[in-house]
Amino acid sequence: MNYSDFRSDTVTKPTERMRKAMYEAEVGDDVLGDDPTVKKLEEIAAEKIGKESALFVPSGSMGNAICVKIWTKEGDEVILEERCHIYNIELGNLSVLSRVLPRPVPSKRGEMSPEDVEKAIRKRGLTSNGTSLICLENTHNFWSGAVVSVENFKEIRKIAQKHNLKIHLDGARIFNASIAKKIHVTEWTSLVDSVMFCLSKGLSAPIGSIVVGSKEFIEEARRFRKLLGGGMRQVGVIASAGIVALEEMIERLEEDHILAKRLAYGLAEIKGIELNPDDVETNIIIFKIRKNGINAPLFVDLLRGKGILALSISENEVRFCTHKDVTEHDVERALKACREILQ
């Protein structure tokens, strides 16, 4: 069957320009610092995010793991939003690799209140090693791609400064936030100490993420990447696609957001679906199934039978994601399938 694939923006295939760039990439041994294409990608990335230095890593999860590791010591506490990716979807890497204690905080659509964050801070003493890091996520995947405001970042920054804590941003989709709000990414990134963002999601590169921070921080990150087995050799072959992603694929994210809105408004009209389409700000749509006898996993199975791929993310929540490889036609097809299943 020919599927319309709304599972994630990670399913995007590299563009023709990316494939050509990969074919023609000038390469060298990047562990020895010899790959000019990786260096170029890292320079472009650092400049776009507004920090001194950048490091190409194989995945977003590895990028986040490296940053948490550098900012913490074993036994430290890390404050993060309770539905965030680092805490929920990265195999407990906080505990496994950094051996830190996650302290999740509730939020309003991804925005933790500064009061809640301050209350969650533990001082070093006889009963706690103390808090050293706050992790933020923007856009917020499991809050339906919500954009966390610059204002919220500023408030949390103030708390972090007061208590001498670092802030790491899981900015897997930070360019979606920037395009949605029409403000430069540096409005957010200037307020944090390290950033991870992904090339392999809506930006459509086949592989790779970037860690960004100070020169000193990136030197440490390079060492820890090696420890994790993430030091790669003639990796300009894939970094070249990342350059195309940063040069050509950011502006078009708006098309994904427009499609997501269209899909969200259509879904919200279907009986048995609970969704406020105004909550959909970027390319991720999360909605609840409210129909007797149909839960989210079954709904997703039934959709598959009709050629539509989506993800169930809990017993009653379904996630759709728009990206460059779905079209208006796919959106209409998805809406028709949802109506047929829930009628």
Ligand SMILES: Cc1ncc(COP(=O)(O)O)c(C=O)c1O
């Ligand atoms: C918000 C967020 N952070 C981090 C990641 C991890 O990226 P990767 O799949 O490249 O490890 C994802 C992946 O979907 C994500 O959505």
